[in-house]
Amino acid sequence: MELERLLRSQGFGSRVECRMLVVQGRVNVAGKVCADPFEHFEPAGLSFAVDGVLWNYREFAYLAMSKPAGYECSRRPQHYPSVYSLLPQPLATRGVQTVGRLDQDSTGLLLLSDDGQFIHTFTSPRKKVPKVYEVTTRHTVDDAQVMALLNGVELHDNAKPVEAVACIRLDERRLRLTVTEGRYHLVKRMIAAAGNRVEALHRIAVGGFCLPPELPIGQWIWLESPELELLAQRA
Ligand code: URA
Secondary structure (H helix, E strand, C coil): CEHHHHHHHCCCCCHHHHHHHHHCCCEEECCEECCCCCCECCCCCCEEEECCEEEECCCCCEEEEEECCCCECCCCCCCCCEHHHHCCHHHHHCCCEECCCCCCCCEEEEEEECCHHHHHHHHCHHHCCCEEEEEEECCCCCHHHHHHHHHCECCCCCCCCECCCEEEEEECCEEEEEECCCCCCHHHHHHHHCCCCEEEEEEEEECCEECCCCCCCCCEEECCHHHHHHHHHCC
């Protein structure tokens, strides 16, 4: 692939902008400045640097972020900064999107990608991908609430009751809740329908992949084959 086209595919701007990066000597491939925008490289496995920052070529981008509270999962946020502001510009430019959404005040595992098939798999209700949340509630959780969540609660936009596939009480006011849908405010509405209220919501896993506990809040990592396999195990 021509270097200029390769850089464009990785989010470094228009063809003209990528050409300028190359002719200005800002692009390094295999440790050497490459000033020819039309030089061909095999993209698979290629490492390159732009302005000294190292990148690996990726046909698709798959990321996991530890979402902080106070960020919106929108490109045009209304009241809070966007989670996209936490990504380097090339990732936003190449069209990376959040895989589903977390509310502004929710925290934890947020997947992002520019692979449409992947986004569909992890957001389609028909795929029933489990999403695991730690929920802090305002009031003490009782057995009746746990049973209501497991048996299914009525939500106004769903004909059938919505069930948690698992619900474990962690302590008096904390639950670990697993759901396979991803509708608007789903967990908050389920907890309200069970007679309690969400005070804090933290997603710890999607499919078979858990948020790495060592990942600092607001940071992200690339998902490589082992993590993608974990995700797919339960998708
Ligand atoms: N359910 C909610 O209510 N909010 C979220 O952010 C995610 C799931």
